[in-house]
Amino acid sequence: MLDMKVTTDVLRIMLACAAFLPFSACARSGAGEPIIQIEQGRIQGEREGALNVFKNIPFAAPPVGDLRWQAPQPAAVWEGIRDASSFGPSCVQPALPATSLYYDPPIEASEDCLSLNIWAPADAKNAPVIVWIHGGSLRIGGAAEPLYDGSELARRGVVLVSVNYRLGPLGWLAHPELSAESPNGVSGNYGLLDQIAALEWVRDNIAEFGGDTENVTIMGESAGALSTTYLMTSPLAEGLFHKVIAQSTGIRAKPELSQPAYGMPSAETIGAMVAAAIGAEDLEALRAVDAQKITDVATKAGFVSQGTIDGLALPTQLIEAFDEGRQAKTPLLAGFNSGEARAYRALLPPVPESAAAYEAAIRRGYGDLADDFLKVYPSSDMEESMLATLRDAIFGWSVERIVDKQTQSGQPAFMYIFDHCYPAARERDLCAFHANELPFVFGKVGDVSAIPPNWPVPKGDKEAALSSAMMDYWVSFAATGTPQSAGGAQWRPYSEDQSYILFGEEPVADHDPVPGMYEMHEEFVRRRREAGQQWFISVGINAVPLCEDKADCPD
Structure with missing residues (x-):
């Protein structure tokens, strides 16, 4: 009888509230679990302390059947109240080896995955969003990963x-064939x-x-950060x-x-090769x-998940968009980890037998830039220099360039630059590895249940303090638009003497993040671009000789 009375009382309160106030106001009234009215219908989430939490809200129709490889279509409306208390499936993805540092398989995966989750202060009003x-190389991961629980950030407002x-x-x-059926004559970029x-x-x-619709921040890590950079250069995202x-x-x-x-x-050629590998003769198959x-x-078959320069969603190469000032003119906070490449050792070539061999390889690949290269990445510790070279070729130069x-x-x-190392990471030579900042940004330091199973777990008072400061800044x-922390250093904009944290x-607080790095890579990339060559990981001792004349460049 007691349970029935409580249920009846809560229902009566909710009905009375809804008779006079919008559902959003009822959700913040303390009357039972939060119920919100959105465009598609009503949803019921969960109250977690001072937060309202809603999960698995569809923002688009399931991209299945004829909607596979189509632009997202509007989500269906529904009658009644939709349960929004549990995560939906992640999108279909390949399995990683159980030994991978990034092994963290989703509980469920499906093509019907276009959903979002929300953590909001129960009393939020015009709060920043x-x-x-x-992240996940645009091929793995999902919003339901425990590491991405938004509770701690939401508790900060x-x-x-x-x-x-x-x-x-x-x-x-x-x-x-996908381009041919598209009204815009393009394909790819569905993600x-x-x-x-x-x-x-x-x-x-x-x-x-x-939430405040006029104060929305997009935020991502790795492939998610790449996605924010895509969005900065996409006309289709303008104003969002x-x-x-x-x-x-x-x-x-x-x-x-x-x-x-x-x-x-x-x-399109890559896509046709993938279809052939699958054995599909046409788009219908x-x-x-x-x-x-x-x-x-x-x-x-080696398919790489990445954006396509299609003239529509991505009109031009990212580097060109920033050169030409086509990117979104918004405040930006960006960075990288000092040990990014410690998670990518498989991409490194063998360490040369001697410092002389290392320097000779650099002089072959970099020509008149070799002295500048060796100042940044000296032969005195070849393995560390090779790790730093790979880090900066992928992340360091990219980050400083878009900030500049x-x-x-x-x-x-x-x-x-995230440069924190803790005992468990040091024991495995994984100090500040790729994505290692995430437990700090999401307030999951010491939370073993939220950390991917093969990660060294950060824990301790220093880690908790650093995490708190980083969340304050974010x-x-x-x-x-200005990162601040009451207990942390003043974070000056990059414009002030190449300042950074x-x-x-x-x-x-410091300035000139990695002296000489940005300038050297900028010139290296400029020459590659002019030669029509990729500038990604063919760097360091793997670099092919630079050339000014495209006709003389190796293929």
């Missing part, structure tokens, strides 16, 4: 939204279009959760966000839709193949 875009988007060949495959659809949903609905946080982004060349570029075949089989076969270009555009831009940047034992 952060839209989190997960933001509305945190995490989104799923299509992965692997289901999200990033271009193909001649990016999903992210844009999620941002449109946020624009149209987030006020019901107490107001600030950017990019943790370990990259700006290497991407395939163009129908023409080879920078030594890569066209995206390809759409009939099981989604997991498509993903697995494409992965084995955003500064030149007149926008406040803030740079960081949240204040989302709120005001070093997150080591504690936040320390």
